[in-house]
Amino acid sequence: MLKSRSVRVAFQPEAKVTALCLSSCGTISSWAEGDGKVFIAQVESGNFELCGSWVAESFIRKLIVEDQSILVLDDAYGLTRLDLKGNVLWQFAIEAGGFELHQLPSFFAVVDGLGRLFLIHPDGTKFSTDEQFSDIVLSSVVGEYLLLSQENGQVHVIQNGNRVWSRPARGEQGESITCLGGYSGQHLVIGREGYAMVAGEEEVLEVEFWDIKNQQLIHRYDVKSRLLNVESFENNILCGFDSGQVLCFDEHFVNPPQVWMECKYPISNLFYRGNTTLASAWFYIHGREEDGETWLIEHKGMTQYLSVSVDGSVCLFGGEDQNDWTEHEPIGQFSLDQSPIEVDESELTLWFEKTDEVVPLSAEELYSEDDSMSEYFTQAELDSITETPTPDVSLSVLQDALEGMQGEIAPSKKDGTLDIDTDELLSQLDDAIEKMAILPDENLLDELNVQIDELIVPRAVSGDDQHHAVGPDGSVIITLDGSGSFDPQERIKTWSWIEQSGKEIASSSKVKVRLSPGNYRFELRVCDLDGQWSSDSLQVLIDEG
Numbered sequence: 001m002l003k004s005r006s007v008r009v010a011f012q013p014e015a016k017v018t019a020l021c022l023s024s025c026g027t028i029s030s031w032a033e034g035d036g037k038v039f040i041a042q043v044e045s046g047n048f049e050l051c052g053s054w055v056a057e058s059f060i061r062k063l064i065v066e067d068q069s070i071l072v073l074d075d076a077y078g079l080t081r082l083d084l085k086g087n088v089l090w091q092f093a094i095e096a097g098g099f100e101l102h103q104l105p106s107f108f109a110v111v112d113g114l115g116r117l118f119l120i121h122p123d124g125t126k127f128s129t130d131e132q133f134s135d136i137v138l139s140s141v142v143g144e145y146l147l148l149s150q151e152n153g154q155v156h157v158i159q160n161g162n163r164v165w166s167r168p169a170r171g172e173q174g175e176s177i178t179c180l181g182g183y184s185g186q187h188l189v190i191g192r193e194g195y196a197m198v199a200g201e202e203e204v205l206e207v208e209f210w211d212i213k214n215q216q217l218i219h220r221y222d223v224k225s226r227l228l229n230v231e232s233f234e235n236n237i238l239c240g241f242d243s244g245q246v247l248c249f250d251e252h253f254v255n256p257p258q259v260w261m262e263c264k265y266p267i268s269n270l271f272y273r274g275n276t277t278l279a280s281a282w283f284y285i286h287g288r289e290e291d292g293e294t295w296l297i298e299h300k301g302m303t304q305y306l307s308v309s310v311d312g313s314v315c316l317f318g319g320e321d322q323n324d325w326t327e328h329e330p331i332g333q334f335s336l337d338q339s340p341i342e343v344d345e346s347e348l349t350l351w352f353e354k355t356d357e358v359v360p361l362s363a364e365e366l367y368s369e370d371d372s373m374s375e376y377f378t379q380a381e382l383d384s385i386t387e388t389p390t391p392d393v394s395l396s397v398l399q400d401a402l403e404g405m406q407g408e409i410a411p412s413k414k415d416g417t418l419d420i421d422t423d424e425l426l427s428q429l430d431d432a433i434e435k436m437a438i439l440p441d442e443n444l445l446d447e448l449n450v451q452i453d454e455l456i457v458p459r460a461v462s463g464d465d466q467h468h469a470v471g472p473d474g475s476v477i478i479t480l481d482g483s484g485s486f487d488p489q490e491r492i493k494t495w496s497w498i499e500q501s502g503k504e505i506a507s508s509s510k511v512k513v514r515l516s517p518g519n520y521r522f523e524l525r526v527c528d529l530d531g532q533w534s535s536d537s538l539q540v541l542i543d544e545g
Helices: 345-352 365-368 379-387 394-403 422-436 441-455
Strands: 003-005 007-011 017-020 030-032 039-046 047-055 059-067 069-074 078-083 090-095 098-104 110-111 119-120 136-142 145-150 155-159 160-169 175-183 185-194 205-210 215-222 228-234 236-241 245-250 260-261 268-275 274-283 284-288 294-298 305-308 313-319 331-334 341-343 466-469 476-481 491-498 504-506 508-514 518-528 534-544
Touching: 007 345, 017 059, 017 305, 030 059, 039 069, 047 078, 047 441, 059 098, 059 294, 069 098, 069 313, 069 345, 078 098, 078 110, 098 136, 110 136, 119 466, 136 534, 145 175, 185 228, 236 268, 268 305, 274 305, 294 341, 294 345, 341 345, 345 441, 441 491, 466 476, 504 508
Parallel strands: 003 294, 175 228, 466 534
Antiparallel strands: 003 341, 007 331, 017 030, 030 039, 039 047, 059 069, 069 078, 078 090, 098 110, 110 119, 136 145, 145 155, 155 160, 175 185, 185 205, 205 215, 228 236, 236 245, 245 260, 268 274, 274 284, 284 294, 305 313, 313 331, 476 508, 491 504, 491 518, 518 534
């Protein structure tokens, strides 16, 4: 036996979930599906009820609930603010689309698809800054500070739009930053990977702890795997690694870190609410209580998204199993207000594997006449049904057949036996049995065949070939638009843009890409619910200008 928590299905998506968020108080939630559908729900009578929706131009990267509104970041247009009914309050266009979104006290920070930073006021206007940042690969927020990591390993701390400190670069061969986090509102935690100096040597993996205000290193610790997540509580810092281990550091670094949790798989989310630690890894959510007691929740998909209210009373989680041929996985809900319960390991999947219970019918229900379908027929159709003679399937059919043979049956003159024409009798019986047989109507089979033949393969339309010239920076942003693809039966399920090397670059109908001078070929593939697919391609020529 192990311990778990009571879980139920909060929402049942119709397409792949791409983003999930929850308000701090847990009364408003929003999630995105497929190529840009956004849904908004509010708590009513203890349950989430859908209150609004909106459709963006493309793939949704991030959602934030803020002040009775929803911030939506998509990878084609940029940032949009919606009210709770899904009405657009304002939009902020970003040429390369959005990639990451953070909320700070005075502005929203957006990192676009090319790694450039944009700061936006709550009213949708641009927040002006003296310095521009690009090549950003990681970003995070600690208190009032925005943390940025660039491709070359540099880390910058931004306050009120201005850079207040940059971490000195380390390593002659370079380094990469695997995680940015913090604690106490003014301390920075950095996960770094130093490149090996000599072929065959192991790469250096470390966790650094910095005092942002005093701009000094507090502690550096060697680890055996890459840091992925940081959370803190009281005087402790929790660090989640790609080994599946969660370590707990004392803020004063007097003692070695304590192994807080063992999750076996990379930690994708890490929270501390009340006295409970939550860590999502692979298909599971792991929990640890203050007294060290652990519990486990299993999901149908990999738990990519986990949103928790400030008090832990509402927890939403979701993810995909990466299988395009199965139904889309539900968004689950549980509460830390309820105590863990003992379950058998086989019971962990019950919340998303509910089956309809079959109730046996009574004899009266089985054999009584049912007129419930009559309302769906016209009077003429009902009359034609009642006028159609019902085949006589009683024994009288056989009796009639035998009576028809009476004239041909005579007693034998010699021994008193009957002289029967057996061939004729068998022929009559065959005719009678044929009348009794209930055979499928040929017209019905024809209709079924027609229905099968009418399954139509979706048609991919990648658009016309394109010819562009580069801009002053030596590149140009183009739009690949496959929204002209169609299926008369409206059964298109997936979209896929493939570059000439065979790599998928997008899973939405429309995508923006930055290209340098050259000749490119892109292929669009669309697939329907039955696995039928088609493709179309286009050429893109980029001149040097």
